[in-house]
Amino acid sequence: MKKRTLVSMITGALVIGAASTTFAAANPFSDVPADSWAYDAVSKLASDGVVNGFPDGTYKGQQTMTRYEMAQIIAKAMTKTDIDKADKALVDKLAAEFSEELDNLGVRVADLEKKSDNVKWGGRLRYYYRGVKDDSAANKDRTNDTQYELRLEPKAFIGDSGWTANARIRYYSNAASANNGGSTNNGTSDKSDTKIDRIFVEGPLFGSDAKLGKVGTYSDNVFNTGMIIDDSISGAEFNWTFGKDKSNYAKATIGRYDYNSGANVGVSNYAYDGTGDYTSFEFGHKAKDKGISALAGYYSLRNMDSTFSKYAKADSDKTNFWVGGLGYKFDKNIQLFGLYAKSDMDEASNYLGDDQSKAYDITLKYKNADIAKAGSWDIYAAYRYLGQFATIAPTYDISARDTKGWQIGTDFVLSKNILAMVEYYKGKRLSADYSGNDADYNAIYGRVDFFF
Template sequence: MKKFFTAAALATAITAAGTTGFAAANPFEDVAADHWAYDAVAQLAADGVIEGYGDGTYRGDQEITRYEMAQMVARAMAKSGVSAADKAMIDKLAAEFADELNALGVRVANLEKKVDNVKWTGELRYDYKRARKDGDANHKNKNFIRLRLDPTMTVNNHWIAGARIEIATDMDSAKNAGGENTSTSHVEAQRAYAQGTYGNTQITLGKFAHWTSIDGGMVYDDNLAGGRVVFGKDVKVSLLASRIDHVNRNGFLTTNGGGTASWQAIEIYSDNGKKFSWGASYNNLKNKDLFTNELRKDSLHIWEVGLGYRFDKNWKLSGAYAGSNADAVNRDRNRAWNVQIDYKGANKKKAGSFGIYAAYRHIGVGAVVVPTYDCININQKGVELGFTYTLAQNIQWKGAYFWGKNMGANDSSQKANTIWTRLACFF
């Protein structure tokens, strides 16, 4: 049976919203006072979110249909600056009036696009790292807090634009920090990009995040400037042409003097979600001055392969190997590999969920650009154990312990160990 609401009753509810006698007013006909929608509308009215016909009136001499109520909900959906609690109420009302909202068609779609055109997500994280190696008395613990803001803007049905703004602070000095290896001022726009999707093809242009998919980011996991095209369904092909500059990051460019390099890469990998996964890639980096001095060549070539097998929903084994033409005198430093077994996995939306892993890593500086690992450093090899635990919805705790050896030119085979932990809040 089609339900009707009286505008007079709704007006009474809104008038009573600011009084202690509000509970006596029921804004709905034929809806019990203990129905969830009663409290939702009452609170939205008290917060000034429900706006009637849009001109500040409720036309008390007219009846309001579910369709007209859906229009009010649609206007509420289009409002900006609504609190998280009110937004949750609006979402529930939208579900209640889903049929009527769908009947409104393009008008509601336009309102939703208007309010959702820019979406903000982000992360606030605290990192602590304690690294030690035998015979080194000049060690220092590192404490950083970072705020990352990630806006995403809808351009049209195919294209979005995105960015990342990061503010980092060294907790020891209370100064802004430019990265793990520096204490320079750091408030920066790390990303600014456009991304288009056409069927199984994705195009990304600008400064954007990139990671080598076949190894979970062993060779690279950071931002770069350029263009990337990824196409395919079960088997994907990624083509990359970019420039990178990593003065304050771990990797070959920093370790051997820093600077900007051009980077071209092709990567082929499976992406079908099945038990068995695989991939291979070739990367060509050019920096005439740096690579000529270090390699007596004008470019660095890195090739890699990766395999993975998921035994069931809890257990997964993966591995990757990378080699290059770098530092031929010390073969340990021109190779990198990682073998890792994972048990379960933490879901940041689900409190109490967790994941643990054990890995053997060998990270030679010449075979990686900017590796994803937070605990082990470049030119180190050894065992790493780690975990992720969701303390509460959108709050995660991570930790890892590494013990092994260094592979640097001046500290080869020197024992090393690192403790690393992170507390992250997502929004």
């Protein structure tokens, strides 16, 4: 028989249809004669266990294939280790397309990957530019910040236990700026650094997907805002998903939070500086293509050190944050949502007005950029109000804590795994506005990400 690649085998089978259930014999199917143009492809796939026949020994290639039958073929093809690079790329693309059906079959890509390679490497190379004009600052000129960042994310499979060992290694460097002599937004000089900011094990525990070690924690798995926190803690995080289509989740996080704004490049001065015991509970429902989405969360910092506790209520070493969110998907492309957060810092020192203990985000988004699809894009408009004492370390790129304002942005996939973003924010500094000082604040942000 002429040797063929997995691509040609699957292509031949798909052209005439697919098989189902079981196949007990190694001989060709009774309804695929030896002189058929597809005989080699079907026979080879059957002998390799990639496709099966019907109990009566037929292939029934003239029947229309269901997505479930296609997922069965892909699942078996994913277990093959002796395939070339082009074949593997095709199988990976098919697996992404039929991910939901593979989920229903109980197939997990990570479980299949470990059959061919015990260690997987992923990562990202990023370049960004941020320009900020803050009239409340001593220097009212626009400051410019550019940064390069390389992330390497190795994952090692721990036998057949379902557990993996993970890490994230970051190298970042600020480029000099013509406007501010190479300084960054937080006033430090041009510098670079390498650090391991995550190192943890992940696997099934107590019915959840558990992460233990120095893990990344991100608030809001529903609307993906990260409004309360997007950072690392030393501790544990447990994520349970449930419901017919796993659209509901519960997440619990506990650990020690240590954040030093001056030690990180390109981070706003308005982030916390200190340590505290961190606890959070979050529940959410995420509509798939249409319908209501909802979020509720509680986050707490306790036993804060002297630097951190100046943000807490008087005579207290703890503070709490609550968040609620509601959204509606009109269809798979249009989504409107809002989140509201509140803290108990009404008596904090340096507190300026009741509004500094609340935060909210109202966003209208059209479409979704998918890094696996070149040419895909999205656009959004949002109004954000971020009280200085209402969040911990939000993920927003230019919507800074202690500001309120409008933001627009767009994402565009230049090529597969290459994502470009542009954002513009126009607003005011809350503390300066409350004091009657110049408060205008506007910023522009652009970046390109290369994922691998």
